[in-house]
Amino acid sequence: MLEIKNLHASIEDENRAILNGINLTVNPGEVHAIMGPNGSGKSTLSYILSGREGYDVTDGEVLYKGQDLLEMSPDERAAKGVFLAFQYPIEIPGVATMQFLKVALNSQRKARGEGELSTPDFMRLVKEKSAALNISQEMLKRPVNVGFSGGEKKRAEILQMAVLEPSLCILDETDSGLDIDALKLVAEGVNKLRSPDRAMIVITHYQRLLDYIVPDQVHVLSKGRIVKSGGKELALELERNGYAEYVGDAA
Amino acid sequence: MSLTLAPTAAETAYQGFALPHRRQEDWRWTDLRQLLDQAYPPTNGTKASAAEIDRLIATDALAPFARARLVFVDGAFDKARSKLPATGAITLEHLTHGAPPSSARGAYDDPLANLNDRFCRESLRLTVKAGTAEDAPIALVFVSTGHEAVTTCTRAQIIVEKGASATLLETHIGGAGAYVASSLIEASIGDDARLDRVKIAEDGQAAIHLASFHVKLGTQSSLNDFTLTQGAKATRQQTFATFTGQHSNIKVAGAYLLNGKQHADTKITVDHAVPHCTSRELFKCVMDDQARGIFQGKVVVRKDAQKTDGKQSSNALLLSETAEFDAKPELEIFADDVVCGHGATSGSLNDDYLFYLRARGIPEDEAKSLLIAAFASEAFDEVAHEAVREALGELTQGWLINRKPA
Structure with a gap:
């Protein structure tokens, strides 16, 4: 599904290296957790995978389903099944949530050569998916994320994911700002989407989320490099010992 | 010492009427001496063919929503093309003996009203009778054919009597030729009365649109006003609103779609001349290419107008490096117990918004269109008539479709 090979990247105009040779292979059906301290490059990785501007890839490559991902525009990536659940979902005044969802879904379908979904079919789909995430009709009537609480924003991201049914889900600190009930709800929504042909990258600081979304592999990111990989028990070890061991060579 | 400037061709055609120019503070961005680059002799009546007129009238986006429709063609009331209000709540008078200023006119120095006074030959007076609620909108359609480089002057007086309510739709449309359209609307809103007004300024691409709206409000009355500006080469439009009774409110909103x-x-x-009134101004201005938008909002709070609540904001969205926006907010406050504020912003499309939409699979052009439409639509969110509000959305979409590179 995803092959990241020796990925080096820096922030545009700053010449500051953020990623220093990441290697990661994610197969269909797998859930990979990426953990690491602040500033280790976790969010940068998620932005580079989803196509945000402002980064220079200085070396390496990223193959998605065998194609060069970095060559594609953000909307092309989305249409091909890449989805980023944002750490800080953006509020967009004036754009109605339902209109946004419908335009997004139909743009993706169009790009894939599928027919557009009719309004009744679309409404049915959203109703079904939103009920499971405890998202009210009232929330759906508001502009995209406007006036949503932190937890509502995260649930709205998972709703988008459920409606768009991507192949590769990247969850960037989806647990941040969630209380335990919201966390369970979000994790349940994510788990529902686990399937043999879908892969997930779960970026998080804390092990807590991984109690609910159990990963196949855990990677520790430090200074833009994966310094250790292991099974889910690695997350528990990190919870006990912290990241000190992996950032030890700091000056 | 005032300096007398040699009359321009346009001023000569206006029999020496002195046009406002950039050395006058209110006109610093819109110099009519320069804009009116040729003689536009005032005329009344058209020389265009019936087919041409009908073709232009057919472009009126608000046509489907009006019960009564009053059409002017090149300054003259066209009864045959109009649909008069059924007798009852509304009376219509057609004044052909010149058009004196109405009582809605404040003591403002308004050169555009003066110009209209001087050359307007006929006008309409609409009276919505006391206590009647007129749900179906009344439309005023001002067609300028642009057949000749002339000035057409139109005016209408709207009287909403005590306890009455009405919705006025006003469309300005025109042909491709150069012309000047001078428009004056004077409205009196009685006690406990309400007027909703939606104006679409869609004059032809070589036109100069000069419009003044004077309105007076009684006690516990309201005005909800929206203007979409997307036509004409140059537009100067003015609103002069005066509260004469307490506990009234005004919303004046507008959107620009310029390229x-x-x-x-x-x-x-x-003008908050009395206490306890509320005013809101919101302008959402979209400028592409080398277009230039200007917003000058002034709130006056008189000495006795305590508990005034006045806010104005203008937001500009610049879609190109060469587009421009100028805002001049003014507050003149002589009372001490008031809440007044203003805000003006100007910027380009938000990259974070754009990335968020694209990350969900929405192609760049479409994502931009969505954001532009969302930006502009905030100005007409409060248009009460749902179908009219939707029509404004469609006009915005139409503008966006034309904008897209082929």
Whole structure:
């Protein structure tokens, strides 16, 4: 599904290296957790995978389903099944949530050569998916994320994911700002989407989320490099010992 | 010492009427001596063919929503093309003996009203009778054929009597030729009365649109006003609103959709002459190419107008490096227990919004269109008539479709 090979990247105009040779292979059906301290490059990785501007890839490559991902525009990536659940979902005044969802879904379908979904079919789909995430009709009537609480924003991201049914889900600190009930709800929504042909990258600081979304592999990111990989028990070890061991060579 | 300037061709055609120019503070961005680059002799009546007129009238986006429709063609009331209000709540008078200023006119020095006074030959007076609620909108359609480089002067007086309510739709449309359209609307809103007004300024691409709206409000009355400006080469439009009774409120909103070298200048003065009134101004201005938008909002709070609540904001969205926006908010406050504020912003499309939409699979052009439409639509969110509000959304979409590179 995803092959990241020796990925080096820096922030545009700053010449500051953020990623220093990441290697990661994610197969269909797998859930990979990426953990690491602040500033280790976790969010940068998620932005580079989803196509945000402002980064220079200085070396390496990223193959998605065998194609060069970095060559594609953000909307092309989305249409091909890449989805980023944002750490800080953006509020967009004036754009109605339902209109946004419908335009997004139909743009993706169009790009894939599928027919557009009719309004009744679309409404049915959203109703079904939103009920499971405890998202009210009232929330759906508001502009995209406007006036949503932190937890509502995260649930709205998972709703988008459920409606768009991507192949590769990247969850960037989806647990941040969630209380335990919201966390369970979000994790349940994510788990529902686990399937043999879908892969997930779960970026998080804390092990807590991984109690609910159990990963196949855990990677520790430090200074833009994966310094250790292991099974889910690695997350528990990190919870006990912290990241000190992996950032030890700091000056 | 005032300096007398040699009359321009346009001023000569106006029999020496002195046009406002940039050395006058209110006109610093819109110099009519320069804009009116040739003689536009005032005329009344058309030389265009019936087919041409009908073709232009057919472009009126608000046509489907009006019960009564009053059509002017090149300054003259066209009864045959109009649909008169059924007798009852509304009386209509057609005044052909010149058109004196109405009582809605404040003591403002308004050169556009003066110009209209001087050359307007006929006008309409609409009276919505006391206590009647007129749900179906009344439309005023001002067609300028642009057949000749002339000035057409139109005016209408709207009287909403005590306890009455009405919705006025006003469309300005025109042909491709150069012309000047001078428009004056004077409205009196009685006690406990309400007027909703939606104006679409869609004059032809070579036109100069000069419009003044004077309105007076009684006690516990309200005005909800919206203007979409997307036509004409140059537009200067003015609103002069005066509260004469307490506990009344005004909303004046507007959206600009400008491209090419279009120029639009809106000047709004709200006069809180009495206490306990609320005014809101919101302008959402979209400028592409080398277009230039200007918003001048002034709130005056008189000495006795305590508990005044007045806010104005203008937001500009610049879609190109060469587009421009100028805002001049003014507050003149002589009372001490008031809440007044203003805000003006100007910027380009938000990259974070754009990335968020694209990350969900929405192609760049479409994502931009969505954001532009969302930006502009905030100005007409409060248009009460749902179908009219939707029509405004469609006009915005139409503008966006034309904008997209082929």
